Amino acid sequence: MEVSVGGFNEQLFSEAQDIFTEYMESNNLRKTPERFAILEEIYKRTDHFDAEALFIHMKTQEYRVSRATVYNTLELLVACDLIAKHQFGKNVTQYEKSYGSKQHDHLICEDCGKVVEFCDPRIQQIKNMMGEMLNFEITHHNLDLYGKCKGACEKTRGTSDN
Amino acid sequence: MEVSVGGFNEQLFSEAQDIFTEYMESNNLRKTPERFAILEEIYKRTDHFDAEALFIHMKTQEYRVSRATVYNTLELLVACDLIAKHQFGKNVTQYEKSYGSKQHDHLICEDCGKVVEFCDPRIQQIKNMMGEMLNFEITHHNLDLYGKCKGACEKTRGTSDN
DNA sequence: TTGTGTGCAAAAGCTTTGCATGTTG
DNA sequence: CAACATGCAAAGCTTTTGCACACAA
Numbered sequence: 001m002e003v004s005v006g007g008f009n010e011q012l013f014s015e016a017q018d019i020f021t022e023y024m025e026s027n028n029l030r031k032t033p034e035r036f037a038i039l040e041e042i043y044k045r046t047d048h049f050d051a052e053a054l055f056i057h058m059k060t061q062e063y064r065v066s067r068a069t070v071y072n073t074l075e076l077l078v079a080c081d082l083i084a085k086h087q088f089g090k091n092v093t094q095y096e097k098s099y100g101s102k103q104h105d106h107l108i109c110e111d112c113g114k115v116v117e118f119c120d121p122r123i124q125q126i127k128n129m130m131g132e133m134l135n136f137e138i139t140h141h142n143l144d145l146y147g148k149c150k151g152a153c154e155k156t157r158g159t160s161d162n
Numbered sequence: 163m164e165v166s167v168g169g170f171n172e173q174l175f176s177e178a179q180d181i182f183t184e185y186m187e188s189n190n191l192r193k194t195p196e197r198f199a200i201l202e203e204i205y206k207r208t209d210h211f212d213a214e215a216l217f218i219h220m221k222t223q224e225y226r227v228s229r230a231t232v233y234n235t236l237e238l239l240v241a242c243d244l245i246a247k248h249q250f251g252k253n254v255t256q257y258e259k260s261y262g263s264k265q266h267d268h269l270i271c272e273d274c275g276k277v278v279e280f281c282d283p284r285i286q287q288i289k290n291m292m293g294e295m296l297n298f299e300i301t302h303h304n305l306d307l308y309g310k311c312k313g314a315c316e317k318t319r320g321t322s323d324n
Numbered sequence: 325t326t327g328t329g330t331g332c333a334a335a336a337g338c339t340t341t342g343c344a345t346g347t348t349g
Numbered sequence: 350c351a352a353c354a355t356g357c358a359a360a361g362c363t364t365t366t367g368c369a370c371a372c373a374a
Contacts, residue, residue: 085251087249087251087253089249091249091253091254091255092253093253107292107296107298107300109298110301116296116298118292118295120288120291120292122284122287122288123288125284126282126284126285126305126307127307129282130282130307131307131309133280134278134280134311135311135312136269136271136278136307136309136310136311136312137309137310137312138269138307138308138309139272139308139309139310140307140308140309141305141306141307141308142304142305142308143285143288143303143304143305143306144303144304145288145289145292145293145298145300145302145303146300146301146302146304147293147298147299147300147301147302148298148299148301149296149297149298149299150297150298150299
């Protein structure tokens with residue numbers, strides 16, 4: 001239920017691996033095969049996912065990992081900015097890979113769950129201005145627009161979500 | 163750990179009550195004392211709160227209610243726009259009363275948990291433009307800026323909220 | 325009186341934790 | 350070989366659900 005583009009980008013994954021490796025080295029973390037397996041699995045995915053879905057998917061992979069390791073590794077990947085963390089109104093944390101994708105925000109259809117990404121430079125302006133005005137050092141942000149997608153959405157309905 | 167203003171606004175509460183009443187009537191919902199008690203409790207509060215905190219607080223009130231009723235009523239109040247729902251990065255749903263406050267967004271300090279509110283008209287422009295471009299009917303949004311508050315923050319620490 | 329709403333407690337879903345075992349550096 | 354990471358299962362939290370009872374309309 002996502003607007004996606006393309007599959008596994010080997011180059012991107014390789015660069016992400018380097019970043020992850022460097023991060024682990026400079027933080028004295030162990031470069032375990034589990035951690036790399038999780039990174040790879042994430043880079044095979046296209047869109048948003050949650051920890052449980054990733055765990056389930058990992059079970060079918062060459063290198064199985066436990067739930068605890070999935071959660072642990074997701075945290076590391078967030079810390080080194082290889083993935084971004086979201087909460088689209090529900091109590092499930094969603095992730096998406098962020099390296100190699102330009103900064104973007106989300107438009108979520110409340111009827112069918114579709115997530116569309118968009119960019120707008122005005123966000124950056126707002127961040128700069130508000131950071132200065134309110135004396136904050138702003139590190140990141142989330143802008144989520146909620147609504148109903150006209151057109152395609154009705155077709156997707158009928159399978160009664162919500 | 164919030165930037166707040168003032169306490170119980172009788173007038174505002176009374177108007178909110180009317181809106182809630184009208185909502186319940188037009189949806190054939192029962193106007194129970196529990197529902198009004200929850201609305202009142204919310205309008206006594208100044209800032210953001212979660213369901214559990216509200217429930218705990220209600221226990222000391224004249225009209226006790228159960229957790230289930232709290233959750234049920236919060237949903238109704240969101241539906242009629244008397245309160246707004248947020249998730250500031252954690253897996254707890256936070257609410258705040260929204261009637262009588264002008265539309266605003268949030269700046270969250272990752273160190274001390276402080277939440278500052280701000281307004282920026284550019285958000286509205288983005289909503290309008292993106293809705294049109296992507297063929298969505300946008301109903302609401304959340305813009306959360308995360309960062310560290312310079313100055314006041316260090317002083318505020320030590321009492322460890324979060 | 326009728327059926328919606330409530331209370332209570334149990335269940336469910338996501339995430340974290342504890343501990344024994346494995347493995348990296 | 351010592352410390353950190355993993356796996357597993359149990360525990361923790363927030364939220365939802367089921368069922369009997371209460372009460373608004």
